[in-house]
Amino acid sequence: MDNSQIADMFSRMAMLLEFKGEDPFKVKAYNNAARNIKRLDEELFHMYGKGNIEDINGIGKALEDKIIQMLEKGTFKAYEKVAEEIPEGIMEIMDIPGIGPKQARLFYEKLGISSVDGLVKAAGEHRIRKLPRMGPKQEENILRSAIRYQQHNSRGRHTIAFAMKMAEEIREALCSAEFIENVVIAGSLRRKKETVGDIDLIAVSSDPEKVVSFFTGMEKVEDVLVTGTHKASIIYSCNTMGSINIDLRVIDGHFLGSMLQYLTGSKEHNIHLRKLALLKGYSLSEYGFTDQGTDKSVSCKREEDVYRLLGLEYIPAEIREDLGEIEASQSGNLPALVKKEDIRGDLHIHSNWSDGTVGIENIVQAAVQRGYEYIAITDHSPSTVIANGLSEKRLFEHVNEIRCIQEEYDNIRILSGTECDILADGKLDYSNGVLEELDIVIAAVHAGQNLNREKMTRRIVAALENEHVDILAHPTGRKFGRRAAYDLDVDKIFAVAKDNEKALEINSSPWRLDLNDINAKKAKENGLKIAINTDAHTIEHFDNIGFGIDVARRGWLGPDDIINCMGMKELCTWLGIHK
DNA sequence: GCCGTTTTCGGCCCGACTGTTTTCAGTCG
Known part of the structure; x- marks a missing residue:
């Protein structure tokens, strides 16, 4: 089982226990564990091998034992025992907004309702309103909510x-x-x-x-x-x-600071802050601080005041996940996060030579307008037929056109490049002799995305070991609502990228955002360089850079971690361009 | 079930809204 499956099982366990009316703090412990497991950047089965599962925050002896049971058998005894007593449809009922464990239990015990369909039927027949603490209005709301749930079962994100x-x-x-x-x-x-x-x-x-x-x-x-x-x-x-x-x-404006802080979250970050406040003798809410002794309250007009009164450095919203930012703030070690103005160029752009919509000169003008010092034109390689990938002959014509256009612009450097396919066997789509002629080479997987973990990892490792490759684009391949990330040994990829001095991309397309925040943070911790690219196919796509920067900030990245925050000279040195 | 700057027991964030009640339980974020 992987981490997300284990976390899901703990979440389900929490729901079942809630339904049974168990100690709410026990329920909380399961939920808390599920959340912390989801945020791990290491697989539990690796940690099991090293014996450090119990180091995870919120996991004690009992939950560690249950995790080990899941790793070995795919389930754990306590779960099996509880699940046996409770019909499956109950979980769905509790998933309906507005219905919690208490009401689900009431419906089940008094009316034998164990599915969303059954609930809708009962509400339609006015059987709900007769229950204790229920009435016509409650019944109407439950019916509406249940029907809405039936229609949009997948929780819309x-x-x-x-x-x-x-x-x-x-x-x-x-x-x-x-x-x-x-x-x-x-x-x-x-x-x-x-x-x-x-x-x-x-x-x-x-x-x-x-x-x-x-x-x-x-x-x-x-x-x-x-x-x-x-x-x-x-x-x-x-x-x-x-x-x-x-x-x-x-x-009222007097409360804006504390309300903004509260409503920004995350929940975990806020709980941590509130505990910190209690240690200092204050209770913290969205209306500010209340002195526990005197009952006197202080409202915060500015969000900065909330952090200042807790003795903390201001924490940027993007990293408020209780993943160490509060401790870093206390010790004065918050990272200086990358800002939009730190970005000096875009290194992954498609022109109409392959599947982009505009010509190279238009791209250059748009880049100049945005104040970029450099850009890379990186059209597709031949195997991506559907995107009109460039044959070797067309690639050289393409390079020539870039050189001609470059002569007319002295305020921006136009790098000639490619987004070169990594073929299923790990070979690149152009020969080394061809790649050598380019300023920058981005390697990427496009076809054959269903390889198993071992083969996919080997495929990408092979590409990273090619001396001409500079950047690995959209490293995990995920697309929201379309495709999950490849089954990939990310640790291995990071290690090889580090050894071969390759950069990993944060692809800024809102459908990709790949690397994601967690992997970006992990990449930084592994000493890797990152490129924040748009993968633009139109001029409008240039503006997606902001979404990539958001991911980088959530991953604690600063300008020093990012190759397209380098000045032109430094970047050329990094790329091995000597002219 | 976890955790420890009152550390092996007794706590575990805090407030708004709803519908039912006539003071509050349930749910949500």
């Missing part, structure tokens, strides 16, 4: 690019109201997670109820899930692109 666009649209709509002073984006979107489940917004206003009613009355509101005096939750229609959940909190 959205790419950060899409969510950001929608958030801006709503932000603009809200800001047009004169009684709203300001609207800020919070939540996982502000932390720049690669995908988000919902959008969290904060509106500053002295008339919260008016804001809530304006918000819930917007034209594209499909459904109102929650409305209160200072808070509302809606489902917002994105026309052909489905819909997205939006949560809004409305507050």
Whole structure:
């Protein structure tokens, strides 16, 4: 079993225990363990070999024993025992928003309901409203929620690019109201997670109820899930692109700092901060600090104040995951994260020589406009037939055209390159003699993505051992909603890349973001260099660089870790270009 | 079930909203 399977099993165990009405802190321990396992950058079976499973935060003797059972047998006894007592459909019922373990248990015990279909039927027949603490309204909400769940069973997540666009649209709509002073984006979107489940917004206003009613009355509101005096939750229609959940909190400006800090999360980061506050004698909430002794409270207008009052250096939103950033802040060792202005060029761009939409000269002009010092034109190699990959002959014509255009531009260096296919056997799609003529070589897997772990790892290792290769593009191959990452020995790839002084790419396409944040952080810890590239096929794609930078920041990367933050001279030296 | 700057027991973040109740349990983030 791999880490995510083990984590899932712990999550399911937590749900089952909750249903049974077990000690909530025991439930929490399972959930906590599941979360920590998901965030590990090493496979548990490796850690098992080394005997350091118990070092993982939140894993004690009992859970370690259960992990070992799973590694050896694919399950653990305690789980089997509990799962036997509880019908499978119960888990789905608890997965419906608004229904938790207590209600699921009530439905099961009193009405024998053990599936979402059964629940919908019971609600339709008005059998729910007769239960204790239930009524017509509860029944109606449960029915609506259950039907919605049936229709969109897969929990909708959205790419950060899409969510950001929608958030801006709503932000603009809200800001047009004169009684709203300001609207800020919070939540996982502000932390720049690669995908988000919902959008969290904060509106500053002295008339919260008016804001809530304006918000819930917007034209594209499909459904109102929650409305209160200072808070509302809606489902917002994105026309052909489905819909997205939006949560809004409305507050007085005096609380903006603490509210923004709270709503930005992550949950784990906040819990850690609140514990820290308690140690100092304060309770921390979205409204600020309360002295436990005197009951006096201090609100925070600026987010920086929350961190300052805890004796911490300000922590950038992207790394608030409780993965060591609080400790780093305490000891003054927070990393200086890469910023947009640190990026001096883009090293992975396609022109209309292969499957890009525009000519090289247009690309160069767009790059100049963005203030880049250099770019690399890296069209596809012959095997990628579908993308009109360049034959050797066309590749040399392509290089010539780049040289001609270069003569007309003295404020930008145009590197001639290729995104060269790594064939199934690990050989490259051009001969070494051809690759030698190029300024930069990006190697990438495109076809034959279903190799097993051993073969895929060997294939990429072979490419990394080629002396002409500079960068490995989209190293794990994952695409949101389309394709999982290759089965790959990432540790091995990192080690070989390090030995051969190759850079790994963070591909900025919102559908790829590959390497992801966790692997980017791991790459840095392994001393590897990173290239943040757009893989642009159109001029608009140039702007995707921001998403790649987000991933790099979430991976704790600074400009020193990134080759396209180098100046031109330094980059040429790194690439081995001597002219 | 985990954990330790009150360390082997007794804690475990904090507040909003809803629908039911007539003071609160359940759910969510």
